[in-house]
Amino acid sequence: MLRGNSLAKVDEKGRLKLPAAFRALLEPKFGSDYFVTSLRGESVRIYPMDVWLRIEERLGRASSLNPSVMRFKNAVNYFGQSSPMDAQGRILIHPLLRDRADVRGEVVVLGQQDFPLEVWNRTVFEERLHSQTRSPMLISVLLSDAWGSDRRGERTSCRPFPPSTARGDADLPAVPGIARFFSRRRWSLLRPSPGATVIDATPGPGGHTEALLESVGPRGA
Numbered sequence: 001m002l003r004g005n006s007l008a009k010v011d012e013k014g015r016l017k018l019p020a021a022f023r024a025l026l027e028p029k030f031g032s033d034y035f036v037t038s039l040r041g042e043s044v045r046i047y048p049m050d051v052w053l054r055i056e057e058r059l060g061r062a063s064s065l066n067p068s069v070m071r072f073k074n075a076v077n078y079f080g081q082s083s084p085m086d087a088q089g090r091i092l093i094h095p096l097l098r099d100r101a102d103v104r105g106e107v108v109v110l111g112q113q114d115f116p117l118e119v120w121n122r123t124v125f126e127e128r129l130h131s132q133t134r135s136p137m138l139i140s141v142l143l144s145d146a147w148g149s150d151r152r153g154e155r156t157s158c159r160p161f162p163p164s165t166a167r168g169d170a171d172l173p174a175v176p177g178i179a180r181f182f183s184r185r186r187w188s189l190l191r192p193s194p195g196a197t198v199i200d201a202t203p204g205p206g207g208h209t210e211a212l213l214e215s216v217g218p219r220g221a
Contacts (some may be wrong), residue, residue, distance in 0.1 A: 002111030007122070010107055014098045015090040016044075019109050022117060023089045034091055037080035039072070039098035043118035044093055049082065050113050091121070 006019035018026070032050035037045050040105045047055070078097045093103060102121045110118045120128075194215070 005110045018089045032085040034082045037076045045116040
């Protein structure tokens with residue numbers, strides 16, 4: 001599992017010194033062969049070659065007429081290059097991608113739990129994090145534990161809770177007829193402010209959307 005982030009350096013030849021914590025996880029399992037690419041040129045994505053070959057297999061089964069598949073192939077091939085890790089743990093980022101993503105000097109290397117490792121210009125990434133506080137919120141992750149465990153470790157059910165019996169969550173929006181998967185704590189973490197723009201990616205009849213629209217008010221969306 002690739003967790004957290006590490007600061008690293010890209011030297012004057014464009015070689016990234018892979019952080020020791022990530023190298024210790026990757027090298028014993030995947031060796032020294034990697035594929036370095038990007039989706040939009042904003043950041044660098046590093047895949048072990050074995051992982052990338054599995055992605056290519058899946059792409060090979062997809063329709064070549066699908067516009068999304070073609071855009072993905074065009075991007076990863078345009079920015080992509082095989083890059084072996086040397087004995088010092090350095091991986092070359094080729095000039096086109098290095099210039100496009102502006103990865104020079106100090107960079108941020110992020111673990112994305114699975115793959116890829118993602119490399120960002122530190123300043124650009126921190127500005128991006130700051131701007132995202134004003135961007136639309138994608139709430140599906142916050143709600144994904146609705147089918148998980150409650151505080152006692154017991155499996156929660158997916159039965160609806162009417163507003164009058166919603167586990168004492170009196171501060172939640174009173175939207176009749178929705179499946180009440182919000183706890184007070186989840187809502188307090190999510191609670192959008194008036195005027196906010198929210199993307200509701202949850203399945204169902206739209207009850208969560210109605211609740212969120214009530215919170216953001218007429219100036220929100």
